[in-house]
Amino acid sequence: MRKFQFWPAAAVIGLGGYLACGPALADATSALAARSAPLLVERGVPYKDLNRNGRLDPYEDRRLPPAVRAQDLVRRMTLEEKAGQMLHATPATTATGDGWTAESLATLIGGRHVGAMISRLAGTAQAQAVAANQAQEVAEQTRLGIPVMLSSDPRNHFQYVPGASVENTAFSQWPETTGLAAIGDPRLVRRFGDVARQEYEAVGLRMTLSPQADLSTEPRWPRINGTFGEDPDLASRLVEAYVAGFQNGERGLNRGSVVAVVKHWVGYGAAVDGFDGHNHYGQDLTFPAGRFQDHVRAFRGAFAADVAGVMPTYSVPPAGLTLFGRPLERVGAGFSKQLLTDLLRGRFGFDGLILSDWAITQDCDVHCRDGWPDGQAPGFAGFGTPWGMEQATVQQRFVKAIDAGIDQFGGTSDDPAPIVQAVRGGQVSERRLDQSVVRILVQKFALGLFENPYADEAAAGRIAGNARFVAEGKSAQQASLVLLENKPAAMRGAGRGRPMLPLNPLLKRVWLHNVDAAAVRARGFTVVDDPAQADFALVRTAAPYEILHPNYTFGSRQHEGRLDFRDGDADYEAVKRASAVVPTIVTVYLDRPAVLTNISSRAAALLGNFGITDDALLDVLQGKARPRGRLPFELPSSMAAVLAQASDAPYDSRAPLYPFGFGLRYGGPIASAE
Structure with missing residues (x-):
């Protein structure tokens, strides 16, 4: 690793107009740092002689605008x-x-x-x-x-x-x-x-x-x-x-x-x-x-x-x-x-x-x-x-x-x-x-x-x-979650009529899809292989997409096409499997505005996310942090509505499933919209 050498300003000025540069040399007070250009002083002004002509040129004079x-x-x-x-x-x-x-x-x-x-x-x-x-x-x-x-x-x-x-x-x-x-x-x-x-x-x-x-x-x-x-x-x-x-x-x-x-x-x-x-x-x-x-x-x-x-x-x-x-x-x-x-x-x-x-x-x-x-x-x-x-x-x-x-x-x-x-x-x-x-x-x-x-x-x-910056980023991930659904759900041994989120502490057995099992076990949950044996299910998915142009440089890398979940989609099949037998929490990564009509009907709780780690998500599910997000775009109700809207107009699809600005909050016996 290359090191800088720092000199107090008085010492720099006292060197009679020339500083021989080693591997790196700097004047701490005036924030000069060089690795090859000579550091000179002219009329008490230290400067980098960038063109190596032995004199202070206007472009080298930091006093000038x-x-x-x-x-x-x-x-x-x-x-x-x-x-x-x-x-x-x-x-x-x-x-x-x-x-x-x-x-x-x-x-x-x-x-x-x-x-x-x-x-x-x-x-x-x-x-x-x-x-x-x-x-x-x-x-x-x-x-x-x-x-x-x-x-x-x-x-x-x-x-x-x-x-x-x-x-x-x-x-x-x-x-x-x-x-x-x-x-x-x-x-x-x-x-x-x-x-x-x-x-x-x-x-x-x-x-x-x-x-x-x-x-x-x-x-x-x-x-x-x-x-x-x-x-x-x-x-x-x-x-x-x-x-x-x-x-x-x-x-x-x-x-x-x-x-x-x-x-x-x-x-x-x-x-x-x-x-x-x-x-x-x-x-x-x-x-x-x-x-x-x-x-x-x-x-x-x-x-x-x-x-x-x-x-x-x-x-x-x-x-x-x-x-x-x-x-x-x-x-x-x-x-x-x-x-x-x-x-x-x-x-x-x-x-x-x-x-x-x-x-x-x-x-x-x-x-x-x-x-x-x-x-x-x-x-x-x-x-x-x-x-x-x-x-x-x-x-x-x-x-x-x-x-x-x-x-x-x-x-x-x-x-x-x-x-x-x-x-x-x-x-x-x-x-x-x-x-x-x-x-x-x-x-x-x-x-x-x-x-x-x-x-x-x-x-x-x-x-x-650093740790502080990472913590701030995690907090923002959590705050950005948009709570779209939080239904009362009948759960084994956990009472009836209570909103799904935050999770009841009595719920311990969980079936997972696209979630790190180790992170969930570290929270005290038991991960099961069959949703029928679970108290609840947790499914992570993303807005659907197609690769419509696989032979193009960017087309092969980008999400295009449809936004709705359809039979045969692996994540949708996981939602259907779990929700048929157990209350299911679904979070969808909204890199595009997904059509969630057939997801929302099956989910006990539904959250839109814009990038969140499993650890940060689990904090929210357990009530240690709260979702505060509101949709920055509307979520359309169907692909027919997507095709009918104008590409240049904001929030103009017919009968959106969730309008621009929608977001529920935790609180009381049911979630409340603000």
């Missing part, structure tokens, strides 16, 4: 260095998967001047901190010593889908953001953001590719679990709190911030048939109810919190949708000047970073368009998302996106050459690049990365996933 420093640095950069800063790369991992290869870091940062990289590492907190520091060490060795921005998809939740979220191995675990919406408390959401901010920073991550302000108005859509539900005002309030938590306040970035990138601008949730915009077949949006402005309104909270970044959606608006009296161009939002320059920058005054979603400049090959051959696992080779620009060249896509307003490109080929060639060919002006690069650099200066980009490797494991 970030914008002034950024302008100075841009004037010193080559065209290639500017183009590199506009790339957000995906580095290659080591064989162990808990770090990045030295060759990848040298190529991306040292050779191509890449300005940002996404981390999908899922090792220990210390291993992630070590990897982050290795990347920053390579960056410090470059000509100008520009630090790299390290980002991540959400990693504090339950569902793991490559390209949308990261497996949680080192952080505290909270319900999905739909669960935070079920609790509905902006203070809790802000606290979540603050906890996650500290965990990200502990391992060297300084940007989160979240939150999703998208509205979950199409119940079949696979990305619902990352949203705050379908109500635009609720989403706006909670997005504002989320951004404030991650960015360490509502007044822009500071040295304690993690950059929040709100997504996906705009209308992503109004997907035709619920198919996702990562897929060629799912690129189209639809607004049959004319509710486009609801989807825009959900982003207002992010702007109120001075969000630092915005990510445009992949999806293509429908023909006939207008903005400021003109039809929207039928291209993905990353190519839309109307959506990025006219609406986002013009109407809302956003002047932060616009970061494209991944791979919008890459070609979508035959497998990407038509699916992989049967029997061949769909991979990411040949994958691209250039919707509306499929026939253009890679360079033309870069030009179109830069003209639209994109500052940085996520998940491109990691090669700045098309941008450089576009400038040299007169298709894009270097002055336009300067605007984007200044925005990128201002954020790095504001975070203090030029002074100290390094994570404390020894402290990473003490901060990320």
Whole structure:
């Protein structure tokens, strides 16, 4: 493990203007940390001589405002260095998967001047901190010593889908953001953001590719679990709190911030048939109810919190949708000047970073368009998302996106050459690049990365996933549970007429489905093999889904299609088997709004969850914690109602089984709605 050496400020200044750097050197008072760049003092001001010219240049002077420093640095950069800063790369991992290869870091940062990289590492907190520091060490060795921005998809939740979220191995675990919406408390959401901010920073991550302000108005859509539900005002309030938590306040970035990138601008949730915009077949949006402005309104909270970044959606608006009296161009939002320059920058005054979603400049090959051959696992080779620009060249896509307003490109080929060639060919002006690069650099200066980009490797494991954060996440899991049914149930030896939950202490024998038997036995229960021998049954299941496009890269990984339980479904058969002979508790993971009509009729108690461990769930069942959630979206009564509703309109299905905002509470002889 690499150690830093700390020097008091007086000692630094007293060294006569030059500090020889060993493996690592830092000034504790002024928070300078270096691994290769000399630490110098000029006129009493200690600084990192990042370009190693022996003098204090404006971009190295932390007394100056970030914008002034950024302008100075841009004037010193080559065209290639500017183009590199506009790339957000995906580095290659080591064989162990808990770090990045030295060759990848040298190529991306040292050779191509890449300005940002996404981390999908899922090792220990210390291993992630070590990897982050290795990347920053390579960056410090470059000509100008520009630090790299390290980002991540959400990693504090339950569902793991490559390209949308990261497996949680080192952080505290909270319900999905739909669960935070079920609790509905902006203070809790802000606290979540603050906890996650500290965990990200502990391992060297300084940007989160979240939150999703998208509205979950199409119940079949696979990305619902990352949203705050379908109500635009609720989403706006909670997005504002989320951004404030991650960015360490509502007044822009500071040295304690993690950059929040709100997504996906705009209308992503109004997907035709619920198919996702990562897929060629799912690129189209639809607004049959004319509710486009609801989807825009959900982003207002992010702007109120001075969000630092915005990510445009992949999806293509429908023909006939207008903005400021003109039809929207039928291209993905990353190519839309109307959506990025006219609406986002013009109407809302956003002047932060616009970061494209991944791979919008890459070609979508035959497998990407038509699916992989049967029997061949769909991979990411040949994958691209250039919707509306499929026939253009890679360079033309870069030009179109830069003209639209994109500052940085996520998940491109990691090669700045098309941008450089576009400038040299007169298709894009270097002055336009300067605007984007200044925005990128201002954020790095504001975070203090030029002074100290390094994570404390020894402290990473003490901060990320510490006991207090884990306990707070567990409490939120429990509070987010939505109690949908709590019926009086006749139970052997336990009396009649009492609500099923909290469990009567006399009930000891239980039949389980999808629940860890060891965790249940540890609570003093006897686990039986036959539900007929049980006092009650406990079944865990999830919203039904189909894999309708198994030959597509993302279609093979996403939940699409139906939402109702049907005969032959293994979990539904378990519910039927148990409920026929014994009172049955069912909890359903609501990554999408399930149709629970034939579950609710069989369950003595029914709870919707948004990610919860067995241990946390058992606390609630036994009354040690209480469910407080309200549905952040309605639960439809049938698939016919799902098919008849408008994809862009909130809570509009006919006769929903459980309406938006529904939730029971424990208390009295029966559960009560609030």
